[in-house]
Amino acid sequence: MTHSTGRPILAIPGPSIVPDKVLSAMHRPAPNIYEQDIQDLTDGLVCDLKRVALTAYHAAIYISNGHGAWEAALANVVAPGDAVLALATGHFGHGWATMARTLGADVTVIDFGTQAPVDPDRVETALRADTTQRIKAVMVTHADTSSSILSDLPTLRAAIDRAGHPALLLVDCIASFGCDRFEMDNWGVDIAVTASQKGLMMPPGLGFVFFSERAAKARVALPRVSPYWDWTLRADPQMFYQYFFGTAPTHHLFGLRAALDLILEEGMPAVWARHDVLARAIWAACSAWSCEGGLRMNLSNPDQRSRAVTALSLPAPLGTQLRKWCEIQAGVTLGIGLGMAPSDDPAWHGHFRIGHMGHINAHSILGVLGAIEAGLSALDIPHGAGALSAAATVIAEG
Numbered sequence: 481m482t483h484s485t486g487r488p489i490l491a492i493p494g495p496s497i498v499p500d501k502v503l504s505a506m507h508r509p510a511p512n513i514y515e516q517d518i519q520d521l522t523d524g525l526v527c528d529l530k531r532v533a534l535t536a537y538h539a540a541i542y543i544s545n546g547h548g549a550w551e552a553a554l555a556n557v558v559a560p561g562d563a564v565l566a567l568a569t570g571h572f573g574h575g576w577a578t579m580a581r582t583l584g585a586d587v588t589v590i591d592f593g594t595q596a597p598v599d600p601d602r603v604e605t606a607l608r609a610d611t612t613q614r615i616k617a618v619m620v621t622h623a624d625t626s627s628s629i630l631s632d633l634p635t636l637r638a639a640i641d642r643a644g645h646p647a648l649l650l651v652d653c654i655a656s657f658g659c660d661r662f663e664m665d666n667w668g669v670d671i672a673v674t675a676s677q678k679g680l681m682m683p684p685g686l687g688f689v690f691f692s693e694r695a696a697k698a699r700v701a702l703p704r705v706s707p708y709w710d711w712t713l714r715a716d717p718q719m720f721y722q723y724f725f726g727t728a729p730t731h732h733l734f735g736l737r738a739a740l741d742l743i744l745e746e747g748m749p750a751v752w753a754r755h756d757v758l759a760r761a762i763w764a765a766c767s768a769w770s771c772e773g774g775l776r777m778n779l780s781n782p783d784q785r786s787r788a789v790t791a792l793s794l795p796a797p798l799g800t801q802l803r804k805w806c807e808i809q810a811g812v813t814l815g816i817g818l819g820m821a822p823s824d825d826p827a828w829h830g831h832f833r834i835g836h837m838g839h840i841n842a843h844s845i846l847g848v849l850g851a852i853e854a855g856l857s858a859l860d861i862p863h864g865a866g867a868l869s870a871a872a873t874v875i876a877e878g
């Protein structure tokens with residue numbers, strides 16, 4: 481017998497749950513894109529996106545997913561032959577590095593594995609060794625969604641400064657944006673990249689690139705940038721169509737307005753605090769469940785964990801079995817493991833993730849945890865007791 485009838489919950493790390501307010505804002509007739517209303521709407525969105533990024537600099541919007549925003553960032557500051565230093569803490573760091581290489585950059589990857597954040601000292605050493613200062617950019621993933629590792633950006637910035645190196649700091653904030661604390665200008669980030677379908681609680685389809693004055697100068701120094709990815713006019717349009725280099729993503733703009741209203745009404749400190757409490761509730765449950773031959777969190781140090789996603793494992797193939805049980809029997813969809821084992825390796829079926837980004841609250845997270853608890857019992861997977869009350873206590877004290 482299944483107990484999944486009712487509203488399903490998507491607990492994968494992107495796309496995330498789209499709030500009803502966002503969905504209903506999108507449910508309307510197509511607007512005339514040649515009217516002032518949609519221009520004003522877009523001007524307001526850019527202004528509010530910068531409030532979420534905590535930047536006073538520039539923002540460009542693309543009709544794209546996160547990969548498009550990755551490419552946009554690189555296209556504007558890295559020319560073929562330029563050297564870049566890519567810091568990898570999981571699947572996505574390697575993915576962005578591969579894209580840079582495909583675009584012709586001379587890429588050096590420092591691989592920190594899948595269980596440790598970026599070590600700023602190693603970055604400082606690598607930058608000091610670059611005596612001719614060829615390295616144009618340091619690329620890093622703030623929260624790598626595959627491993628759930630959160631890297632500390634202020635200490636990374638400090639390491640770049642200690643090395644006295646002029647490289648730009650490029651940050652993939654796709655998973656962390658609107659979930660983990662992020663302060664672009666205070667933290668000295670030159671380019672921040674994100675997308676609509678995670679902490680911003682939207683369907684996929686919009687990519688965002690925020691860039692500093694230093695990054696803008698690097699763009700001007702490039703001889704040629706492919707016109708669709710060029711951020712110059714998108715960030716400073718003289719005519720409305722230049723925002724999107726063509727037809728505006730009309731309904732996404734209405735949805736984004738509703739999403740940003742939700743975020744800014746709550747306020748960034750409260751948004752971060754909510755993700756923090758709910759993430760700690762999940763970790764409290766996971767550590768109660770953890771046992772020999774049972775569940776394991778990928779990261780033992782909470783300071784190194786993202787507040788948006790938690791990577792977990794069980795002896796294979798129990799990870800896949802638990803995911804299936806939760807979806808079919810309880811209406812909760814958990815995330816597959818990514819980048820922790822090749823997809824044709826039996827070990828792949830040991831890894832899974834809980835996505836906890838965006839439109840989440842105490843009862844949705846307690847529901848996810850309760851479904852997992854039921855699944856562990858139903859499948860006779862060994863697990864410790866007290867997980868749900870441990871999670872409830874974190875929320876009660878929150």
Ligand SMILES: *Cc1c(COP(=O)(O)O)cnc(C)c1O
Pocket residue numbers: 494545546547548572621623624625652653654655675684
């Ligand atoms: C989701 C994600 C991406 C990829 O985004 P797409 O929209 O799938 O292209 C890249 N980096 C991180 C950290 C992500 O979480």
